[in-house]
Amino acid sequence: MKEPLTLDELRASLAHVAGSDFGMREPRWLSRFGNETRLADTYRRGRVLLAGDAAHMHYPAGGQGLNVGLQDALNLGWKLAAVPREGAPDTRLDSYHHERHRVGQALLRNTEAQSALMGFTPETLALRELMNGLLRNPTVNRPLAEHLGGLDVAYPDAPVPSPLQALPPLPGWTGRRLPNWDLRLSDGSPRPLYSALHRGHWPWLHAKAGPQAPTRWEPAPGWTPRLEVLELDISDDATPLHGLGGLLIRPDGHAAWAWAAGR
Numbered sequence: 001m002k003e004p005l006t007l008d009e010l011r012a013s014l015a016h017v018a019g020s021d022f023g024m025r026e027p028r029w030l031s032r033f034g035n036e037t038r039l040a041d042t043y044r045r046g047r048v049l050l051a052g053d054a055a056h057m058h059y060p061a062g063g064q065g066l067n068v069g070l071q072d073a074l075n076l077g078w079k080l081a082a083v084p085r086e087g088a089p090d091t092r093l094d095s096y097h098h099e100r101h102r103v104g105q106a107l108l109r110n111t112e113a114q115s116a117l118m119g120f121t122p123e124t125l126a127l128r129e130l131m132n133g134l135l136r137n138p139t140v141n142r143p144l145a146e147h148l149g150g151l152d153v154a155y156p157d158a159p160v161p162s163p164l165q166a167l168p169p170l171p172g173w174t175g176r177r178l179p180n181w182d183l184r185l186s187d188g189s190p191r192p193l194y195s196a197l198h199r200g201h202w203p204w205l206h207a208k209a210g211p212q213a214p215t216r217w218e219p220a221p222g223w224t225p226r227l228e229v230l231e232l233d234i235s236d237d238a239t240p241l242h243g244l245g246g247l248l249i250r251p252d253g254h255a256a257w258a259w260a261a262g263r
Helices: 007-018 064-086 090-115 122-134 138-149 193-197
Strands: 182-184 190-192 202-207 227-232 244-249 255-260
Touching: 064 090, 090 138, 182 227, 190 193, 193 202, 193 244
Parallel strands: 202 227
Antiparallel strands: 182 190, 202 244, 244 255
């Protein structure tokens, strides 16, 4: 696997399989790949942090390595920035391994399962035909597509204590990945959710009568994260935020805490 692939070797292999090399010549790029599945034991050791291909190697099925690598970087980026810029404790970086290593494990299981469909034995072809039929069912197709795209990743353990200890949080929100909702501010102007993430702050969305952001938020001694406070009009029943009074969002677009309206 470590030796470079030559054109002569590729021609010979193709002729063996297909009976012809189809006149191949002047390749621009040749590469080998195989199922060398590996996962780093830890994503952090002191000042060394691993992400992307340095953290996980797998069979290139579904193009998942790019999505997972970008999500590694997004998860790690705001934590790296929070330590020197906001005074977050160094232990905040440990949560990177806690949250992303399990995603790497799921990635390896998923690609290994897909590699089982790559063969040409009668059993594999029958399994592939069965899977093709199942994937025509939207109730099967959509969850699998979200899994392959990394859109189903959630972090159910809250990254910080609730800034509103007196209010009970809404269940089912913490850790959810949020889509790029089209928000409507209280003055009627539109605002896409992701635009509130551009500066690396924690968006605090609240209804006019909902819980207000604290004047100073200190989730750990000396750590004062920056908030991006947006007052919303959520009177429309069709809005995905209808019934919410407040929502605190992590800098990577996952929900941290949510509170009901009227609290």
